[in-house]
Amino acid sequence: MSSWFHKYHGYDSHVHFLHRLAAAHPSVSRGIHLFGRSGPWENPAIVFFGTAHAREWISTMVAEYIAYSLLSESHVDADIKHALDSFDFYIFPVVNPDGLVYSQTKRRMWRKNRQAQNGTSCVGRDLNRNWDIHWGQNGGSSASPCHGTYRGQNAFDAPETRALAMELEDINERQGIRLFIDWHAFGQLVMHPYGYSCNKSLPPFSATAWLAGELAEAMRKVHGTKYKSGTACNLLYATSGDSADFVFEVLGADYAYTVELRPGRLDQRGFRLPENEIMETAEEAWGGVKHMLNLIHHY
Template sequence: MKFTAAALLLVAPLALAGAVPKPERKITYDGYKAYRIATHGDAKSVKGKLASFAVVPFNLNTNEHFDVAIPGDEVAAFEALGFEAEVLHNDLGADIMTEGTFAPYQEVSAQAVPSLSWFDSYHAYADHVKFFNDLQGAFPNVSEIIDIGASSQGRQLFGIHIWGSGGKGSKPAIYFHGTVHAREWITAKVVEYLAYNFLTQYSSDATVKAIRDTYDIYILPFVNPDGFVYTQTNDRLWRKNRQSRSGASCVGTDINRNWPYKWELTGGASTDPCDETYKGKAAGDTPENKALVAFTQSLTNGKGIKLYIDWHSYGQYILFPYGTDYIQDVAKAEFAWTIELRPKGSGSGGFVLPAAQILPSAIEQWEGMKYLLAVI
């Protein structure tokens, strides 16, 4: 496939003292039309026919279908191929523009709980930080903001730790990750909703009380903060982190494929720095993964990890190891899952999920977590 500049943007070189670096242009995707193409078991043939198009790929597992965006000036030629295809976006750029109309964060007074209106819209990264600080500030005796390290661009890898009657750090860990892949905005919202309810429903819901009295809960909403910020400033479909590497023209590593366990095996990850699944030069060589490994090991060395979930979008799947190998085989989590959130099929938004689906997505995951944590 021929990839657009969206996947190949170069990081601006370090500026000399006093110089102002030239800003990167913003990718708008105006006029792009996105499709889900049925492969009928012949992905190779479909890929061959797409080779001449400036395709922006959405999905990496193409066994059943390709989800791709096509530039507006190539749509007629693409449709003339006669693929069995459903439309994901009639105008990807317009949908991104609508999704990116952020509501301002509603500031709260000291020890006041943020409003549930937070989940009516997507928000800028700085507002996510405020939300977590305010949420924790409303429950200072049973929660804390944790800092596990820094990203490649120096942003704090923060999270929230929540506990119950046993006291801080006294129980096995429930451990959640969000926004490993930068473009998966819905994941941050879902884990924020989980944190919100674990804190606010303790005194009113017997199931929540039992969960918190049985487990310590650790939620990291932004494993990849640099990439997330970049999706809001430059390229909504950016996936990797923003780490530049000596000798490489392309930027970014897939943090999820950088874990230092079975890293050397072929298949499932790429050694090409320009690839969406680039695994890095060496196992665990991203700052983000180094921080994650150290923090994860601290949980293992403490009371252990009962359940780990890495939240992603999209497709509506629950995936089991192997795929979260380090957490199960090295960190010894009893359960290690990946959950792929909404949407499932065509016409639902792909990575660019309408804001109206934030709360329904979060509620269904919350109900599932309450049930799961009550029975494991």
């Protein structure tokens, strides 16, 4: 099954892969729900997203690799078993299915979903600008339907963000969200809140900021790939209505991050990360997650 991570795959194959992986586990809509011996819904939740942006294919492979590794290593690694017994994992490898299909079949550089809108021939909303958290503020998104960062006419007017927000709210009410990571590409950045304002920062000695640095360093240790950590707005640019700000500020998760995977920011290959780097990228993400799982037991 690990040969799965040597190539990119079509959407239908991803659905099939998840079904195989989840065979012994109850499924949640659009994702996979993993837990240990205490059963489901007992422990704090850990949530991962992949491919909110259609062209960022590596993020789906990474989310799947984490699910795969949690299941396959829990038999041999006491730390992983302990993590599965202590947390409920909700993994959504393809947040933007119709966008991914479009990127794979029509236009490689497509970013948004494929939602049509009356009055314009332009298609799609940016699913990471559509969350109801300072939506549309501070120039962190576009009001133009033709733009790549189009936020929509209202917060949560994309079916994908609306459904995910409802699911995350349920999870949060039931068990609380301990850790959230929205995997993206590219730039090799571990970003913590806030995205919506560069003037707002986490309190000094924030565990959320500290853990971002731990994640970046643990990812570097696997294959020597440098990841930078910091505030989303400062590392990249202002992003209003994004998932990590919503999960952190509205849902009150302890730790919420957006991670930009390989390649680095100045790398010409950009979104076209070659297939022979899927495995190493997935391994370094998993190395980072494993380190975090060990830490958040204690902090």
